[in-house]
Amino acid sequence: MAEPLVPPRLTSARLAEAQKALESAIGTSRVFFTELDRTSYEDKFAIDDSRHLPGGAISPETVEEVQAAIRVANQYKLPVWPISRGKNLGYGGSAPLLSGSVVMDLSRMKKIEFDEQFGVVTLEPGVGFYDLYDYIQANNLPFWLSTPGNSWGSVIGNALDRGVGYTPYGENTKNLCGLEVVLPTGEVIRTGMGAFSNAPTWGTYPFGYGPSWDQMFVQSNFGVVTKANMWLMPEPESLMGMDVEFDRPEDLKALVDVIGPLRRERVLTQSPSIGNWLRAAAVLTTRDEWTDQPGALSDSVIDAIRKRFGIGWWGVSLRLYGREEINKAAYKVLEDAMKAINPMAIKPTSWVKGQPMEYSGWTGTPITFPMQNVNWYGGRGGHIGFSPIIPQDGDAALAQFRRTYARYREYGVDYQGSFAFGERHLTNVNAMIFDKDSPEMMAKIDRFFRQLVADAKEQGYGEYRTHLDYMDHVADTYDWNGGALRKLNETVKDALDPNGILAPGKSGIWPKDLRRERGQ
Amino acid sequence: MRIALVFGAAVTLAGGAAIAQGPPPPPKPETVASRPTATGGEKLYLEHCAMCHGPNGMGTGLLGRRIDVPLLEKREGLNANYIVSAARSGIGNMPAITRGELSDADLQAIADYLAAGPNP
Numbered sequence: 141m142a143e144p145l146v147p148p149r150l151t152s153a154r155l156a157e158a159q160k161a162l163e164s165a166i167g168t169s170r171v172f173f174t175e176l177d178r179t180s181y182e183d184k185f186a187i188d189d190s191r192h193l194p195g196g197a198i199s200p201e202t203v204e205e206v207q208a209a210i211r212v213a214n215q216y217k218l219p220v221w222p223i224s225r226g227k228n229l230g231y232g233g234s235a236p237l238l239s240g241s242v243v244m245d246l247s248r249m250k251k252i253e254f255d256e257q258f259g260v261v262t263l264e265p266g267v268g269f270y271d272l273y274d275y276i277q278a279n280n281l282p283f284w285l286s287t288p289g290n291s292w293g294s295v296i297g298n299a300l301d302r303g304v305g306y307t308p309y310g311e312n313t314k315n316l317c318g319l320e321v322v323l324p325t326g327e328v329i330r331t332g333m334g335a336f337s338n339a340p341t342w343g344t345y346p347f348g349y350g351p352s353w354d355q356m357f358v359q360s361n362f363g364v365v366t367k368a369n370m371w372l373m374p375e376p377e378s379l380m381g382m383d384v385e386f387d388r389p390e391d392l393k394a395l396v397d398v399i400g401p402l403r404r405e406r407v408l409t410q411s412p413s414i415g416n417w418l419r420a421a422a423v424l425t426t427r428d429e430w431t432d433q434p435g436a437l438s439d440s441v442i443d444a445i446r447k448r449f450g451i452g453w454w455g456v457s458l459r460l461y462g463r464e465e466i467n468k469a470a471y472k473v474l475e476d477a478m479k480a481i482n483p484m485a486i487k488p489t490s491w492v493k494g495q496p497m498e499y500s501g502w503t504g505t506p507i508t509f510p511m512q513n514v515n516w517y518g519g520r521g522g523h524i525g526f527s528p529i530i531p532q533d534g535d536a537a538l539a540q541f542r543r544t545y546a547r548y549r550e551y552g553v554d555y556q557g558s559f560a561f562g563e564r565h566l567t568n569v570n571a572m573i574f575d576k577d578s579p580e581m582m583a584k585i586d587r588f589f590r591q592l593v594a595d596a597k598e599q600g601y602g603e604y605r606t607h608l609d610y611m612d613h614v615a616d617t618y619d620w621n622g623g624a625l626r627k628l629n630e631t632v633k634d635a636l637d638p639n640g641i642l643a644p645g646k647s648g649i650w651p652k653d654l655r656r657e658r659g660q
Numbered sequence: 661m662r663i664a665l666v667f668g669a670a671v672t673l674a675g676g677a678a679i680a681q682g683p684p685p686p687p688k689p690e691t692v693a694s695r696p697t698a699t700g701g702e703k704l705y706l707e708h709c710a711m712c713h714g715p716n717g718m719g720t721g722l723l724g725r726r727i728d729v730p731l732l733e734k735r736e737g738l739n740a741n742y743i744v745s746a747a748r749s750g751i752g753n754m755p756a757i758t759r760g761e762l763s764d765a766d767l768q769a770i771a772d773y774l775a776a777g778p779n780p
Contacts, residue, residue, distance in 0.1 A: 177759060233755065509686075509720075515725070
């Protein structure tokens with residue numbers, strides 16, 4: 141039997157005591173410290189398998205059990221890493237940042253309450269997109285979800301990490317409306333109108349009175365969110381749009397400059413994502429069908445793949461949601477705008493309530509098949525993404541693409557990139573697909589990632605979300621006024637979490653007696 | 661490659677470009693609501709496995725590149741012990757399924773259900 145993995149500040153004996161205390165608090169059947177348990181919580185997509193090793197896991201099922209476990213963690217200064225469902229693949233999955241941390245797995249907290257009048261769903265963190273979809277189907281509710289490309293995970297976990305979907309409700313974190321949170325000291329709070337006893341408006345008015353705290357618990361380690369209200373989109377009367385392909389890399393500039401104003405004007409209320417050919421192709425085929433040459437793919441191979449699947453160098457899907465009459469008018473605007481910039485193909489799509497539905501992300505249907513892209517290189521695949529926020533401007537986007545594409549070629553990695561619209565920004569998602577069975581490939585991913593961080597930093601572009609490996613590195617790039625924001629974050633951390641037990645290192649935020657671990 | 665199994669691959673990872681002449685549209689996801697009479701291992705399979713191993717799932721798509729019957733429920737001769745081991749440790753591109761997510765008893769019920777296949 142392998143030795144226990146002891147986190148900082150504990151000894152083997154104290155860890156054993158802490159384990160017993162956890163068993164007393166929530167029951168032996170939901171405390172997991174075997175070797176197999178530890179490996180099952182590791183990061184499947186890790187670049188370096190020696191990092192971020194879980195010390196064990198616990199699985200509380202109620203708010204009271206979360207509180208009880210938090211009290212034990214405080215007693216022993218045991219680091220605890222909460223996960224909703226641990227399916228955040230590419231960002232660390234179910235693994236903790238600090239090795240030896242005990243994963244607090246909230247998968248079994250699966251309660252769903254729904255206010256059909258206002259389209260507000262109250263969720264516990266274990267509720268996955270498929271669970272919520274199933275609930276809506278079983279109860280025949282006229283609402284659509286906003287699902288990400290990997291819908292295996294938690295609905296509120298995704299929102300708490302600023303994940304996105306593809307409907308007008310696609311910026312999921314904006315649809316949070318009131319949280320219930322267990323603070324690191326064990327106290328439970330409710331934000332917004334939830335702070336007002338018996339308020340019927342907890343899920344409908346997001347701000348409450350005085351400071352508004354919801355975003356404080358997003359991408360942070362200031363509390364364990366045990367419940368959240370989210371707004372769901374009423375099923376629209378009509379869905380119209382088009383899938384558009386463009387032939388040349390340089391078409392990116394025109395695409396951004398034409399779609400951007402339509403998004404800012406809210407002719408488009410969903411957030412389109414311009415993706416390159418590999419984003420489509422990596423789901424459909426594998427690299428070895430096309431070449432056995434190492435290094436980035438040649439233009440001739442890219443052309444052959446595009447030809448077989450009939451895809452552009454870039455593709456984008458635009459969708460309109462709502463009343464049919466309004467959609468028809470807006471469709472004409474979109475069509476004219478797209479035709480003006482010489483697409484190689486436009487495929488229109490139209491749906492009206494009552495017709496057979498397209499089961500895709502555009503209709504809020506949960507999906508997992510896009511993750512097939514991890515098989516692109518063969519072997520045990522994985523991916524991470526480097527995703528800086530850049531201006532919603534064609535010249536800036538094209539320059540960012542050219543700079544990044546050159547780096548992909550330099551490092552010999554096949555480029556999978558996209559430019560996803562927000563209302564005023566672009567998120568430039570650069571996926572690095574890899575084969576964990578290739579030591580040569582794995583040896584260069586870390587250097588490559590850090591290179592992209594440095595390149596973006598020179599332009600003033602910072603990442604919006606990152607893998608465990610780079611949480612400190614990315615936090616370092618948010619350096620204005622001597623890193624004043626991180627100082628504030630860590631002042632708050634020390635005030636709320638005096639024993640430094642909750643998710644040490646998350647988003648580069650370390651408690652005072654573990655700051656020596658920063659960057660390790 | 662059995663590309664026909666990759667239903668609706670027109671939608672890409674970050675919701676991007678569709679393919680003009682692509683494969684057939686994706687089927688509706690299978691959940692408990694689509695089989696309301698399911699019980700025991702079948703119901704647990706729908707809750708915990710079907711998102712990847714259902715008709716449009718990642719697992720089905722990847723298995724479809726290697727074997728003739730990629731849907732686990734349609735397989736014959738699956739071994740329950742093998743299923744438990746594969747789920748707990750992960751296999752290929754499939755991450756491990758933890759005990760926090762799925763208890764030993766529930767995983768065994770799923771394994772027994774699949775081992776009794778092919779199922780309707």
